[in-house]
Structures are given as C-alpha cells and as structure tokens.
Amino acid sequence: MPEDRGFAAALVEDGKLQDFILDPPNDTYPPLSGQVWTGKITRKLPGGGGAFCARGALEGYLRQAKGLKSGDTLLVQVVSLPEHGKAPTVTQRVLFKGPRLILTHHAAGINVSRQIRDTDEAQRLKSAVTEAMEDVRDAYGLDEDVGAIVRSAARGEEARHLRAELEGLANQYKVLRSRDNAVGGGTSALDIALTEWLFPMPQQILVSPKLARVLSKPEPPFEAMEFWGDERFLPLLHGEDDPFAAFGLHDEIARLSAPEVPLGGGSMVIEPTRALVAVDVNTGGDFSPAAGLKINLAAARDLPRQLRLRGLGGQIIVDFAAMPKGQRRTLEEALKKAFRDDPIETALVGWTNLGLFELQRKRERRPLTEMHR
Numbered sequence: 001m002p003e004d005r006g007f008a009a010a011l012v013e014d015g016k017l018q019d020f021i022l023d024p025p026n027d028t029y030p031p032l033s034g035q036v037w038t039g040k041i042t043r044k045l046p047g048g049g050g051a052f053c054a055r056g057a058l059e060g061y062l063r064q065a066k067g068l069k070s071g072d073t074l075l076v077q078v079v080s081l082p083e084h085g086k087a088p089t090v091t092q093r094v095l096f097k098g099p100r101l102i103l104t105h106h107a108a109g110i111n112v113s114r115q116i117r118d119t120d121e122a123q124r125l126k127s128a129v130t131e132a133m134e135d136v137r138d139a140y141g142l143d144e145d146v147g148a149i150v151r152s153a154a155r156g157e158e159a160r161h162l163r164a165e166l167e168g169l170a171n172q173y174k175v176l177r178s179r180d181n182a183v184g185g186g187t188s189a190l191d192i193a194l195t196e197w198l199f200p201m202p203q204q205i206l207v208s209p210k211l212a213r214v215l216s217k218p219e220p221p222f223e224a225m226e227f228w229g230d231e232r233f234l235p236l237l238h239g240e241d242d243p244f245a246a247f248g249l250h251d252e253i254a255r256l257s258a259p260e261v262p263l264g265g266g267s268m269v270i271e272p273t274r275a276l277v278a279v280d281v282n283t284g285g286d287f288s289p290a291a292g293l294k295i296n297l298a299a300a301r302d303l304p305r306q307l308r309l310r311g312l313g314g315q316i317i318v319d320f321a322a323m324p325k326g327q328r329r330t331l332e333e334a335l336k337k338a339f340r341d342d343p344i345e346t347a348l349v350g351w352t353n354l355g356l357f358e359l360q361r362k363r364e365r366r367p368l369t370e371m372h373r
Contacts (some may be wrong), residue, residue: 009189021189032186060090081363100154103169113153128159140170153199206243266295292323312366
C-alpha cells in the first residue's frame with residue numbers, strides 16, 4: 001500500500017466480499033462523514049440561517065446555530081459527505097461509536113436499541129451502563145449532557161466488557177475536547193472495522209505488519225482500539241503480509257472499478273454521475289417476463305452490497321428490466337429485505353412516472369473511484 005495512504009479493510013462472509021473501505025491517499029480530501037473536531041464559528045448567516053464552523057482547512061455548515069456567535073468554540077461532527085462545491089453539514093450532537101455502545105454529546109441519558117426486544121435484557125444492559133457511566137463520568141470529566149446508547153450488538157454482553165468500551169469512548173471524547181487541533185472519528189477503514197465488524201464475533205482477524213505497528217501505539221485514538229478491552233478477540237488476531245491476498249480479494253476489488261456487474265444471465269450497470277447514480281438492469285438475450293423478474297430480483301439482492309463496496313450514495317435511480325406491473329410488489333419486498341440489514345441509511349422512495357425506481361442513500365463514504373486517483 002502506498003505510504004501516503006491510510007489503511008484498507010475488507011469484510012468477508014462465507015467467502016464473499018461484503019464490505020470494503022479504502023482510506024483516501026492524503027489529507028487533501030473533504031472531511032470524512034462522522035469526523036469530529038473542535039472548531040470556531042467563523043460567520044453566521046442572517047435570519048437564523050445557520051453558521052459556518054471551521055478548524056484550519058476544515059469547514060462545516062451548522063444548521064442549528066441559535067445562541068451562538070462568531071468566535072465561539074464548539075465540538076462538531078460531520079453528518080454526511082459534502083456535495084460538489086458545498087461545505088459538509090455538521091452537528092453539535094456528536095456520536096462516538098463503539099461496537100456495542102455509542103457515547104452521545106448533547107444528549108444525556110442511557111437509551112437501549114429497540115432491536116433488543118427482551119425487556120429483562122434491555123433493563124439489565126441499561127442498569128450496567130448507567131452504573132458504569134457514573135464512574136466514567138467522574139474519571140474522565142464528562143459533561144452532564146453526555147449520555148450513551150446501547151447498540152443491539154451489546155445483547156448478552158458482560159458488564160465488564162461494556163465498561164471497558166465506555167472508558168475507551170470517554171477517553172476519545174476527553175482527548176478531542178482538550179486538544180484544539182485534535183480530529184477524530186469518521187468512516188475510515190480502521191473506524192469501520194473496529195466499530196461495525198466485530199459483532200457477531202468473526203472467525204479470523206488478519207492484520208498487516210503496518211497495522212500491527214499502529215495498534216501498538218499508546219496514544220489516542222489507537223489506545224481505545226485494542227478491541228475495546230475484550231480479550232476474546234486476541235486469539236482471532238493473526239499477522240499476514242498481505243491479508244487481502246490470503247482471501248484472494250485483489251481481483252474482486254479491481255472489478256469494482258468496472259460499471260458492469262454480472263447477474264447470471266443478465267447484468268447490472270452502475271454509473272455514478274455528479275447529480276445521481278444510474279443503475280441499468282439488463283436481461284441479456286432473454287426478454288420474457290419470467291427472465292425480467294428473475295434478473296430484477298437478483299439485482300435487488302445485490303444492489304446494497306454493490307453500492308456499499310463502491311462507496312456510492314445520494315440519489316439512486318434504477319431502470320429495472322421490463323416486467324409486468326403486477327410483479328412490482330414482489331420486487332419492492334425484495335428491495336426492502338435487501339436494504340434492511342445495510343448499515344447505511346437508505347430510503348426507498350418508489351416508482352417514478354417513467355417507471356424508474358428511486359432511492360435516497362446517505363452519503364457516508366467517498367466513491368471508490370475517487371480513492372484511486
């Protein structure tokens with residue numbers, strides 16, 4: 001990997017590449033979604049139209065700026081990637097994500113994910129985190145408006161593991177609050193791998209020698225990334241000169257640069273433009289109604305993965321293969337199921353008057369094509 005680049009991370013399930021994150025080659029790119037920094041209000045827009053918050057070359061647009069004035073210092077987080085020629089939107093409701101917990105700034109209280117439907121388990125987790133928060137708040141000097149969210153991955157976890165993770169998140173918060181030039185968080189390869197991919201427990205965690213050296217650094221944010229004080233991950237950790245080669249991923253990743261995705265008898269062509277992402281589904285040489293539905297269902301099942309791997313978001317317009325209108329409901333249900341477990345927020349807008357299907361997907365990652373420039 002080039003020296004001016006950060007890291008790359010891949011998630012493989014049942015031998016299939018499910019997610020891929022590639023860090024930008026240098027720091028000239030716009031801020032990452034989720035990135036946190038302490039900045040100053042540089043100017044306010046008239047009529048309650050928000051304000052701009054900056055730290056050096058980093059600048060973001062803050063919609064809610066009531067009570068703030070130029071020169072005020074505040075902690076902000078990038079909500080989503082900026083569109084071309086615009087500043088990214090930032091918020092004061094900062095989230096520090098761990099695999100099982102989220103530390104919340106400007107949002108007091110302990111809340112449990114609705115996906116944990118067992119009321120006894122939800123109460124157990126809430127009590128464990130509430131007790132840990134009392135100690136952590138004093139030890140790390142957390143403000144009273146700092147709270148926590150218990151994620152669904154915390155289901156069944158021991159209190160000591162939750163406490164260790166909370167301490168790691170509190171330390172990140174403390175560092176970013178105390179250092180004017182500190183920048184943290186974001187959807188980097190390391191962030192995603194260590195906050196989104198650890199649960200359910202993986203079978204193996206392969207790391208390169210370069211990453212092993214980084215993880216050994218005793219300074220933030222890496223000291224909080226030693227698998228959140230959870231010793232169960234240590235036996236899974238293995239050094240590998242080229243982890244991607246060990247799983248044969250290089251060719252598969254290279255194919256992500258091509259717009260066409262084979263679908264077994266048909267194909268899906270994904271072409272990002274400045275305004276939107278166009279997706280065209282083709283049946284090949286078979287134009288029968290049965291072939292149309294078959295290829296459309298295959299495209300629906302693979303679309304979230306392809307968008308995720310390619311780092312695409314914003315407005316997505318899909319031109320599905322021709323099929324009877326009566327089969328649209330079947331296709332819609334397949335799309336809902338496919339996007340249900342996708343980590344990136346996506347709204348299924350529906351059919352347009354021209355028979356195209358529209359989706360709105362949060363811009364959390366930079367397009368993979370930009371990473372290779």
